Amino acid sequence: MTWSKWKQRIFYGATDMGGNLIWQMVGLYLLFYYTTVLNISAAFVGTLFLVVRFIDAFDGMFFGYLIDHTKSKYGKSRPYFLWFGVPLGILAMLLFINPSFGGNELFQKIWISVVYTLFSLVYSGANTPITAILPSLTKNKEESANLASARMVMTNIGTTVIAAITLPIINMLGGQNSETAWMIWGIIIGSVIMLLFFSAFINLREQPLEESENEADQIEGHLSIKESFKGAFKNRPWVILSVSLILIQTFWVTRMSATVFYVTYVYDAKKVFSLLMAFTITSVIGNLLVPILAKKFNNRSIMTGILIAFIIGQVISPLGINSGNVTWLFIGNIISMITMGGVFTLSFVMIADTVEYSRVVQKIEEPGFLSSIPMVGAKIGMGVGGAVSGWVLAWGGFSSSATVQSAKALSAISINFIWIPVLLSIVVITMMRFYNLDEKQLSVEDNDKAEANGLKDASIEEV
Template identity: 25%
Template sequence: MSQLRIPFHEKVAYGLGNFMPTAITATGGMAMYFYTDVAGLSAAFIGALLLLVRIVDAVWDIFVGRRVDATRTRWGQARPYLLWFAPVVSIALVASFTVPPLEGLARTVYFVLAYVALWCSYSLIMIPFQSLLPMIAPDPDVRLRMAGVSSFVQFLFVVGCAAGFPIMKDVLSDGVPAQGFQRAALLFGGLGLLFTWLCFAFVRERVAPMSGPRADLKADLRALVGSRAWRAGVLAQCALGTLIGLPLAAGVYYFAAVIGKPQLIGPFMGLGGVGLVLGVVLSDQLTRRLCKKRVYVGSMLAAALLLTGLTLGGPDRLPLVFVLSLLANICLGVSAPISYSMNGDIADDIECRDGKRVVGTLIATINFASKVGAGLCSAIVGLVLSVTAYHAGAPEQAPQALQGVVALMSVIPAVVALGVAAIMGWAYPLGRAQLSQMNEQLGQRRAAAAA
């Protein structure tokens, strides 16, 4: 264990930095409804807009990651972005949920620009924020403890934002839906600005950037691709994005068509959030005693077993459905801070092997893999529903359609969880012994460079 001790208030302050990204992703679930039912745009147009944002995102994230790696200021590399761009994100969030006094093409152009600006500014906060962790905590064990506190706070924000935004947009509407959305966005944007600036004020970067000219993008990408840990991490993060998204996307269909009680989807999601928080607490205890790589693999295997058990659920076995889902989410919560801290471990591995510090670019590629996983999740759900002849809104579904929905909640995510376990167990090379040796080597190099 490292002798470095990061104050608890700094860990909490870092966790507060999760609010702004969480608020944007949580309110993203309401964006489709806002643009179609409040702003009056067509669903086809909104679908095209979301695709456009993803394409822009893919290029923009790499650019932001490169800029973080190249930044040198008296505040550090990543912290300045939290100071500079938090107001931009807040303004973009409010603009995205504001209906302007415009008509026709002018209104359409406004919404396109506002939504693209929101997600581009989101990257200007999210990538530097995630890049901060290996800069704050140079030691893998300390980094893991800090990731645990951050994940705990993040999951509290997930539950609060997912439930809070729909409530506040109704409370603040005064009978005018557009006004409710705008005021709720203003409230969440203001809180995000406050929490992001608190994160900036109370955390500090302890790992100095490497001296010398920055390598070009091709050289940095070669360093990433040459890392076995990065290759495994990208594959695992892509699969994890799919795994987390499947129950969320299929849950509505499951409770509406299979269980016959769509009103239970809210309690089901809320219980899932509780499971994630409990998993983070358990993760801290397990990783203090065991190798975090083994804990990660074990949590994925346990999640696969529990998800498979959901095939035994049904309308007459609701307690079993809720208990198995709670336990599966606890397993996913166990893996969350480990997955988060592994980004810093991979950055250290590349620095130790190639002498390159490419944290921002690494985070950008990991985020892109997660987005690809989320896209695969949507494709899998759509494919299964199509192949099994699911009819939207029909009071009765064919048996094969019901089986397809059950598979989306159980067998399919279980197979994905097994895939994550296999990748991390066989392909990911950084166990406790390797991390200890690598940390010692980097400590000596950095001490020599500082001298």
């Protein structure tokens, strides 16, 4: 293994590590921070999360379109790591810098609404190119899986650190209810984010597409937005995967937002929260398993099996509530983390497959636009998942000032943490039945071979 390959994997992973440092903070702690530190109502926060998603839900496609039409000496995707990575770090800081405005609650709500909206828009600009650049980094299928795996390994190392040490550091800096403590930690995280994206911009290189003159003449690129949408929605595997990713992101954000509430109030085990979050690192096992499983099974079967295992982990988690035994919580959480590590790694591989399907079969080259769907899913999932979390808590009558929560409030927390993820996982498993793209038939180097294996423009067989 050459250093150049390891270098590429490390700095490719650095991009998603940077994005997910703040993603983890937002997913795990922003609802908690707004409701318990700033004392803003859960209903308002939930509504804010959803409204912002209506504002920017599809901006990932816009950024994907811009990437496809970008011409620079640095490539198509790579410049965006600089143009948006640094502003993302600044906005990550501002999420946790909240002036009191002399106690004026209206001004404070306006401030957090503006900052959160800007953060969400810039987040898309920094993260859409992470998936879009993958087909340009290598044309080797195995290396593509290795890059996706490296990406998720580094992502999960970063998110594990955030999950495990955030509350201990906050307590060390002044306590969970200290705005100053959260502000200092936000500034540190924002600085690291800027460093990671800048390092990726400096070290990654995009490879030009290698294609025959005849193939180059046949492949369409630089399409209009209308043509891009038309081509995308004719790509049936892409459509099915897109909807699946939106559902996956929705239930994962719902679960993440509910974790601190579930451990603190349902299990009444606040002291073990940081230790539980430290086991987020086990998701790396799922990252590493994907390239191994991909050699023996098709991606659809792997996704289905992983989600079934995830459901098992979810169902196991509440078994120790009555006895106060947190062992079941840890076991269930570890299973869920491992499986979701696999789910997200596999998702990026499958998106790359649908991009290749578009190029090989449909003769359309729009990697930025098609690769933007994980960001669309992340945004919609962040909004819907965050909104549902806030609304369900409000329905349950959750009160941050109450020492003991009501039975209805505890049920609401359990719905967010356990049952919404289980239900949506079942829906995704059902949808995978209709995803019949066989990635092993795709060949970037030999379009004729792909056609000889039975791929046609409408080659996805009816189920």
